[in-house]
Amino acid sequence: MAMTMSQKILASHSGKANVKPGELITATLDMVLGNDITSPLAIQEFKKIAINKVFDNEKIALVPDHFCPNKDIKSAQQAKIVRDFAKEYAIKNYFEVGQMGIEHALLPEKGLVTAGDVVIGADSHTCTYGALGAFSTGIGSTDMAAGMATGQLWFKVPHAIKVLLTGKPKGFVGGKDIILHLIGKIGVDGARYMSLEFTGDAIRYLSMDDRFTIANMAIEAVAKNVIFPVDDKTLVYIREHSSKSYKVFKPDDEAEYYDTVEIDLSELDYTVACPHLPSNTKPASELSGVNIDQVVIGSCTNGRINDLRIAARILKGKRVADGVRCLVFPATQKIYLQAIQEGLIQTMVESGAAVSTPTCGPCLGGHMGILTSGEKCVATTNRNFIGRMGHIESEVYLASPAVAAASAITGKITIPEEV
Secondary structure (H helix, E strand, O other): OOOOHHHHHHHHHOOOOOOOOOOEEEEEOOEEEEEOOOHHHHHHHHHHOOOOOOOOOOOEEEEOOOOOOOOOHHHHHHHHHHHHHHHHOOOOEEOOOOOOEOHHHHHHHOOOOOOOOEEEEOOHHHHHHHHHOOEEEEOOHHHHHHHHHHOEEEEEOOEEEEEEEEOOOOOOOOHHHHHHHHHHHHOOOOOOOEEEEEEOHHHHHOOHHHHHHHHHHHHHHOOOEEEOOOOHHHHHHHHHHOOOOOOOOOOOOOOOOOEEEEEEHHHOOOEEEOOOOOOOEEEHHHHOOOEOOEEEEEHHHHOOHHHHHHHHHHHOOOOOOOOOEEEEEOOEHHHHHHHHHOOHHHHHHHHOOEEOOOOOHHHHOOOOOOEOOOOEEEEOOOOOOOOOOEOOOOEEEEOOHHHHHHHHHHOEOOOOOOO
């Protein structure tokens, strides 16, 4: 029976020669992830199981990143629950303030996930690791508890949508524009419980950071997971970051797909998702009259080094517009340090931006960037639902780092000039 990439990975982890869409399976897990919001409930449920150890203390990662550095007493209590559990059960991959990063940037950087893995995380954007050729998906806290206890989880094998990329992108058009265009094309439920499987010659033009961005936002089309083919760029990244063994899976030529979506990158414009859905997309050129109050550059979607390089390149020698708050959040401590060493942070500070330690903070309306009534923000984050970044009468426009930086300079949504 012919299978897709995702189906092959699930088959290999369930001890089966073949699996088919809709089939219920039990698969072994290579990594279980939780953060400071989702882990406390998982820990509570784990303790109800009444066992005295986790299935593997090297295959669990706990990353307090959403409200950390702690914004208030309640968030400090949440983080302490996670910290105490990590100590009690000798969790090897526990990363706190000063050593941490935003979880979905940190795990690949630490080499904890790699090609062919099955990864679950109690955070919807766990689908990010599909950029490495892994099957990774978000789950609930109770499933996280089961995963920590047993090292296994049940899955329904997903159907797949093939996303065929052709053409060469122009200017700073990149991963964020591609995924926003795709979500706008198929809708916020267009890939419900399906695997988005990318293919096409144009993948070679996408950096790993572009691929992480695309994979990160698959859940905004309600995809079960997203996956990219493992090519030379993937292998270079894996070998630079991980000592784990990996396995490359390729789709069969006869694999069946529910649908095929083709995107010609040479015709793709800078794309922005307008309030209040990631699918409400328009070319940035149609939004030039939208004045803004805040810009956020960072998050698990676009806080990687290439994102910061692009933003700094556009900001260099310019000033953030009066009345605009430009906030920058490198996704990990390593990225932050590299940005300092490359002079990117200096460029941003000189332009009038404020640079923060890694945190999810403003993305979920948590802290360090809350909007009040009537305010508008251009953000490189992944969601723009009503009230997502603060007041229910605020507005969030999702865009690439290039559009965000250009908009910070002019005080309105702006197409970046090539520099």
